[in-house]
Amino acid sequence: MSAWNLPEQTEGGKYRIPLRSDFAVLISQLSVELVHLLDAPVEGMDFLAALSGGYELKEPPADPVLQQLLPDMSDDPIDAIELRSFTEDTLRLLKSQRLQRIVGVLENTPEELIINEDEAWDWLSAFNDMRLYLGMRLSQYQGSVELVEPQWSKLEEKAEVLFSEESVDLPQEQLQESLICLAYIVVSWWQDSLLQEVINKQ
Template identity: 30%
Template structure:
């Protein structure tokens, strides 16, 4: 069935996508890459792998709401604490955790988005204008990570904080400027759900 992931013999998943669907996913993945930002340039990369492992990243949370959703604080939001001392401790712990994990998280999300783009670029249209994407188990996990990130990014732009928030979006009139983004959010959710089911089968 088009737009639904199905299991492949021996593991992995496949899905039939048309030109419009391919274009939408590719465009969203490219935008996600631009938002996450490029990795370190080769000249800036430490020659010592151990130094690279302990390279420090940012300690402050990003200001962009999408990046905040993609790279949340590891500890409870300090602003929600009524105790100033507890809030200060949480800020310090979050900053320390972020400093040593965000670079790796960004690299992983970047690799997932790139894997999606590369696999879509390799597709050739088949019968009826549909192209069948076949993913290995490892590629499927990368796709799953990227689909999750894309939904988080769109959800942040739509200010969705809970899945229950989506109920109102089903009733949006067609002229509402948010409608295309909502449709993409719901469609990606369906893709993500069938991919999860396929990998768990």
């Protein structure tokens, strides 16, 4: 497979990622899917509801992907529901806004991405949400409703098919799985490399 484009530190506390346009489009499209899944409410609605005493108790989401993205904040079931009722809408909104900013940047960055030092943790958090989302999608292909750590060799094997002549004959479901494998690899390498650069700078 062609070389991965990984973050590297530049002068002035910034991080540079040379972008492959096809990778950027793929990550952007999957980020939009995740934004739709999060279905963020209007900003401040849960806070206003809490102040007025009009908030409703929230059960954990039925979607296993959202269960990973919006986990319980307490081991106690009653406390978990109470905390979720105060915080879930704000968390959905925060995650959605981070992803939307990334989508906007990727769609308007033709050759390289510059991440400012004060934005690095927002990018790392968004990358983490993407990995959870993509990891759950891959787990579901294996028939699991729980997050299963993917085998890196299997990911690369399925992603490699996209760069071969075989890709034109792939069934739609297999093609989609291979694209998700590729996205998982790209996001993982971006996140891990950016995190290492951030740590090195401290």
